[in-house]
Amino acid sequence: MTTDAPLSLHVPEPAVRPGGTPDFSNVKIPKAGAVPRPNIDVDPESIRDLAFSIIRVLNRNGEAVGPWAGLLSDEELVEGMRHMMTLRTFDARMLIAQRQGKTSFYMQHLGEEAISCAFRRALSRGDMNFPTYRQAGLLIADGYPMVDMMCQIYSNARDPLKGRQLPVMYSSKEHGFFTISGNLATQYIQAVGWAMASAIRRDTKIAAAWIGDGSTAESDFHAALVFASTYKAPVVLNIVNNQWAISTFQGIARGGSGTFAARGLGFGIPSLRVDGNDYLAVYAVAKWAIERARRNLGPTLVEYVTYRAGAHSTSDDPSAYRPKTESDAWPLGDPIMRLKNHLIVRGVWSEERHKQAEAEILDTVIAAQKEAESYGTLHAGGKPSARDMFDGVYAEMPPHLRRQRQQAGV
Amino acid sequence: MARMTMIEAIRDAMDVMMARDERVVVFGEDVGYFGGVFRCTAGLQQKYGKTRCFDAPINEAGIVGAAIGMASYGLHPCIEIQFADYMYPAYDQIVSEAARLRYRSNGEFTCPLVVRMPTGGGIFGGQTHSQSPEALFTHVSGLKTVVPSNPHDAKGLLIAAIEDPDPVIFLEPKRLYNGPFDGHHDRPITPWSKHDLGEVPNGHYTLPLGKASIVREGAAVTVLAYGTMVYVAQAAAAETGVDAEIIDLRTLLPLDMETIVASVKKTGRCVVVHEATLTSGFGAELASLVQEACFFQLEAPIARVTGWDTPYPHAQEWDYFPGPARVGRALVETLEA
Numbered sequence: 001m002t003t004d005a006p007l008s009l010h011v012p013e014p015a016v017r018p019g020g021t022p023d024f025s026n027v028k029i030p031k032a033g034a035v036p037r038p039n040i041d042v043d044p045e046s047i048r049d050l051a052f053s054i055i056r057v058l059n060r061n062g063e064a065v066g067p068w069a070g071l072l073s074d075e076e077l078v079e080g081m082r083h084m085m086t087l088r089t090f091d092a093r094m095l096i097a098q099r100q101g102k103t104s105f106y107m108q109h110l111g112e113e114a115i116s117c118a119f120r121r122a123l124s125r126g127d128m129n130f131p132t133y134r135q136a137g138l139l140i141a142d143g144y145p146m147v148d149m150m151c152q153i154y155s156n157a158r159d160p161l162k163g164r165q166l167p168v169m170y171s172s173k174e175h176g177f178f179t180i181s182g183n184l185a186t187q188y189i190q191a192v193g194w195a196m197a198s199a200i201r202r203d204t205k206i207a208a209a210w211i212g213d214g215s216t217a218e219s220d221f222h223a224a225l226v227f228a229s230t231y232k233a234p235v236v237l238n239i240v241n242n243q244w245a246i247s248t249f250q251g252i253a254r255g256g257s258g259t260f261a262a263r264g265l266g267f268g269i270p271s272l273r274v275d276g277n278d279y280l281a282v283y284a285v286a287k288w289a290i291e292r293a294r295r296n297l298g299p300t301l302v303e304y305v306t307y308r309a310g311a312h313s314t315s316d317d318p319s320a321y322r323p324k325t326e327s328d329a330w331p332l333g334d335p336i337m338r339l340k341n342h343l344i345v346r347g348v349w350s351e352e353r354h355k356q357a358e359a360e361i362l363d364t365v366i367a368a369q370k371e372a373e374s375y376g377t378l379h380a381g382g383k384p385s386a387r388d389m390f391d392g393v394y395a396e397m398p399p400h401l402r403r404q405r406q407q408a409g410v
Numbered sequence: 411m412a413r414m415t416m417i418e419a420i421r422d423a424m425d426v427m428m429a430r431d432e433r434v435v436v437f438g439e440d441v442g443y444f445g446g447v448f449r450c451t452a453g454l455q456q457k458y459g460k461t462r463c464f465d466a467p468i469n470e471a472g473i474v475g476a477a478i479g480m481a482s483y484g485l486h487p488c489i490e491i492q493f494a495d496y497m498y499p500a501y502d503q504i505v506s507e508a509a510r511l512r513y514r515s516n517g518e519f520t521c522p523l524v525v526r527m528p529t530g531g532g533i534f535g536g537q538t539h540s541q542s543p544e545a546l547f548t549h550v551s552g553l554k555t556v557v558p559s560n561p562h563d564a565k566g567l568l569i570a571a572i573e574d575p576d577p578v579i580f581l582e583p584k585r586l587y588n589g590p591f592d593g594h595h596d597r598p599i600t601p602w603s604k605h606d607l608g609e610v611p612n613g614h615y616t617l618p619l620g621k622a623s624i625v626r627e628g629a630a631v632t633v634l635a636y637g638t639m640v641y642v643a644q645a646a647a648a649e650t651g652v653d654a655e656i657i658d659l660r661t662l663l664p665l666d667m668e669t670i671v672a673s674v675k676k677t678g679r680c681v682v683v684h685e686a687t688l689t690s691g692f693g694a695e696l697a698s699l700v701q702e703a704c705f706f707q708l709e710a711p712i713a714r715v716t717g718w719d720t721p722y723p724h725a726q727e728w729d730y731f732p733g734p735a736r737v738g739r740a741l742v743e744t745l746e747a
Contacts (some may be wrong), residue, residue: 021494161516171515178482179515183506189472190507193479200435200461200485219499223472230467385742392513393551395520395575398620398664 014249018319022329027305029275032059033066037284040292040360045272051261052273054305057280062341069286072121073349080279081343083141084113084200084336085357089365090136090146090262091310094153095188098167098314099367101155105167107133111309111327114335115240117141119208122286123176124294126205130178130191133168134240135210142175146365152371157382158375162391164384185211188237192227195235195293206234206293214245216260217253225301229267231270232298236289237264239301240276242308247321264301276306277335280342305332386410414610415602416587419561420450420526422659423568424488426614428458431486434572436463438473438490438526447492448528448587474525478508481523481577488572494527494581495541508577509552519627524568529557530638530685531722532585532595532731540722542637542686548663548695549578553669554578554619555662559640560607563660566617574580574619583637591638592645593733619665624673628655631679631744634670636662636698637730639683646737654681654741662692670696678709681743683737688716710747713740 015023033057038047057069064070072080090106098106106169109116123129129138139149151158156296161171171179179195181187191209198205208233216239223362228235239260243250264271270292274285282304289300307330311318323329343349376382390397390405397405414422427434436451442465445452455463466473470491477487491497497504504525511521531540547555554570556578558564564582571578585591589601602608625640630653633643647654655673659666674680680700682693683720695714715732723730 093712096594128483148439161514163512164516173517179511179519181507181510181514183502186475186503186507189475189503190479190482193476194483195479196476197483197485200480201432201483220471220475220503223467223469223475226467226469227472227476232669254543392517394554395512399667400664 004063012251014251014322015389016323016326018227018321018323020323022152022249022323022326023383024329024331027331030054030056032056033069035066035068037067037288040288040295040298041075042270044268047270048265051265051273052258054273054275055281055285056275056278057284058278058338058342062338062345064280064342068281071284071287074346076121077279077339077343077346078348080117081336081339081349082357082361083117083137084279085361086365087113087117087137087140088336090140090149093365093369094150095314097153097377101379102373103155103167104378106153107168107313108310109136111330111334112240112242112276112306113137114282114339115276115304115306118279119238119286122283122290123208126176126196127208128178128205129188129208129210130194131180131210132184132212132240133180133182133391136168136170138177139170139172139175144172144175144177146246146368147372150369154372154377155383156328156372156376157384158372159384162384162388163186184215185220188224189220192224192233192235195233196227196231199231199234199296206236206290206292208236208238210238210240212245213239213241213243213260214248214253216263225264225267225269228299229269234293234296234298236267236286236293238297239303240306241303242306244312244322246312246316259303260332261301261303269299269301271301271303273303273305275302275332277332277338279335279339301338307332340363373392411609411613413510413603413608414561415583415589415608416558416561416564417448417450419565419610420568421452421454421699422610423565423572424451424454427488427569427572428462429456430614433484433486433495435480435485435487436489436579437466438493439466439468441465441490446490448584450526451490451733468737470496471503474500474508477523478503478511478521481521482511482519484574488521488524488526491525493539494529495538496544497543500698501546503624504547504553504579505550506578509550512576513552520575521577521600522575524571524580524641525577526580526582528584529581530583530585531593531727532591532638534724534727536724537721539730542684542717544662545582545686545690545692547612548692552577553579554664556619556635556660557581557583557662558660559583559637559658560590560605561610562607563617563623565610566615567619567660569614570616570619573616579617580600581637584636593642593731594645617660619661620666622660622666622669624655624656624669625658626654626656628653628677630677631681632673632677633669634659634680634682634739636660636684640684642732642734642737643683645734646741650738650741651732652741652745667699667700667703672698674700674704675707678707679738680708680712681705681715681740681744683715683732685717685732687719688714689719691716713744715740
C-alpha cells in the first residue's frame, strides 16, 4: 500500500472569465526608458533579464524616453501614424464587407497595428517576412496596393492569387511577404531556412519569422529555434503575444515559463520583450534585432507584448470567453492613441490634423474598396475561372490533371 | 561508364549536380561529416564544404521546413530523411507547405526540393525501418513521387528530380542499395557489379520523371511494379514460366499511363505488386486506373499482391514480404481466371 497522496492535474486558467473584473496585475510593466539598450554584439548570457522585462519608449505623458528613443524623425513618425490608421480603417471596412457577405472571412489587427507597421520600417528591400495572418501592416507600410489586398479578400477576377487562398492569406515576393500558409507555425522554421540560404549564398538579406503566443506550442517553433541557434541564421524570430489564441489564454501555451521570450534563453538566443503597443519601442527593438542579423551575429527572439482587442476572426465571439471590458483594462493602451499623443507632444500633430487624416484615409480606403468591388466580390461580379483551379499545381500540368480539367469541362 | 552500386549512383548524381549548380545543397541527419548512415553522401562535405553539405539536428520537420525556406529563396536542396519511417514529423511541411507554395502564391514562391528517403524492408529493420509510405505522397497534389529500382535509373532520375522546379519525393528501396533482390532471402546476394543496370554513365544525364520502363516483354499478363518488387516479379515470372510483361513504373506520380494501358490492352491481364500495405495503397489507384482505361480488354480481375495490412514485423519479415511465391501464385491465378 502506498502512502503517497493521489496526484492531481494542473490545468491553468486565466485570471478572469466573462462576468469578472479584468485584472492585468500579473503583467509587470517597467517604466518607459528603464530597460538598457545593449550593443548588438552583446553576449546573450549577459542580457538574460531582457527576456523578463518590457522595453518601452513612450511614457504616460507621451514623451519618448530612455536609451531606445530618438531613432525616428518627425516625418517618419507621422508616416508611421498614417500606416497604422490606414490599417485600422482598412480592417474596419473589410469587417463590414464580410458582414455584408462580400467575402467569407476576415481577420483584423485591432490593437496590434504598431507591430507589423513599425517592423516593416526597420527592414530593407529584399528581406523576407514569413508572416501570420495578423501582419498586414507589413504590406500597408511598404506601399503594397490596398486594391490588390481587397481583390484577394474578395477572391474576385483581379485576385492576385486567383481565388485559391482564404481571405487575408496574401503573398507578395516584391514586398518581402511570403505566402501565408494558414497552418500555424509551419513558416517559422521556413524563415530560418530562408535565412540560412541567404548566408549560404553570402547574400546580405535577412529573414523575419512571425508567430502568435498560442502557436509557440507547436513543434515547428522549437525546430526553428534549434536550427536558428545551431547555424546562427540571420533571422529575427518574432512572437506576437496578444494574450489570446482564439479562446485559449496565453498561459496554456506558455506553461511554467515566465515569458515567451524566455523560450529563447535555452537556445542561447538573445531574447527581448517589447511593448507591442509602442510604435517607437517596436521600431527600436526591430532595428536592433535586424542589425544583429545583418551583421551576421545570428538570430534574435522578440516577444511583442500586446492585446488582441478584437475577435480572433469574423468566426469568433470573444465575449464567450473573456470579459467584454478586458480590452479597455489592457495596461499598455492603444498604439494609435499613444503615438497620437506623442506626435502632439512633439508639436507635429493635433486633434484637427488627426481628424483630417482620418477623413483622408477613409476616403482613400473607400476609393480602393470601390475599385476592388468593381472587379467583383466573393458571390457577385467577376471571379477567377474554374480553369484557373487546375493551373499552378505544378510548373507543368501533368497528364492526369489535364484529363481532370477536361472532365470538369472548363 | 562505371560499375556502381545504387548508393554510389545516388551519390554520383548529387556530386554531379553540386559541381554543376551552386544552388544545390545537401543536408540531413548524419549526412555531413560521416556521409550518411547508408553512405549516400560520403565525401560530399569534404568536396563541397560545410555550407553545401552538412549535418542537421534530429528534427525531420525542421529539416524539411528549413529546406522549404531555402528552396523558396532560390536554392535547390536535396535533403535526406534517414529512413522513410522517420518522415511523419515532416509530413505537415511536405503536404501543407512544400506541395502548395506554387499553387497558393500563384507561382510567386516555388519549392524546387528533393526529399530522399530509404524505403521498404528486407533488412530486418522492424516496424520503424521498413515502411513504404509512397501512397501518402501520391495522394497529395503538388508532389511528384519517384521510386528507382537500379543504379542507372537512380542517378538519371535523381538528377532529373534535382533539376525539377517542383518538390519531388525520392524513395530509395534500401534493399536494392547493394544489389538487385528478388525476394529469395536465403540465396546468395548478387552485387550490382554483376548486373547490367549497375553500369552507370559518367557525368550528367537525366531520365524523365513520368516515364516507365518495360523490364521484361511478355504477352500473357502485365505486371505493374516498382522498386524491389521489380526483381521479385521477374523471379516469379521465371519460376512459373508465365510470359509476363513487367513494367517498372519508376515514377508513381506523374504516372506513365500510356505504357501501362498499351501493355494491358495487349495482354488483357494485370497484376499489381507492391511491398506497402494493401488497403488504400498505390495498387488500389493502379487497379482503378487500369480498369477505367482497359475494362473491355480485361479477361480477368486485376490482382494485387502486397504487404499485409499489419505493421512491418521483425521476426516474421519473410512472411510479410510479398515474395516470388506469392507473386507467382497471382500470375498463375490471373491466367487461369
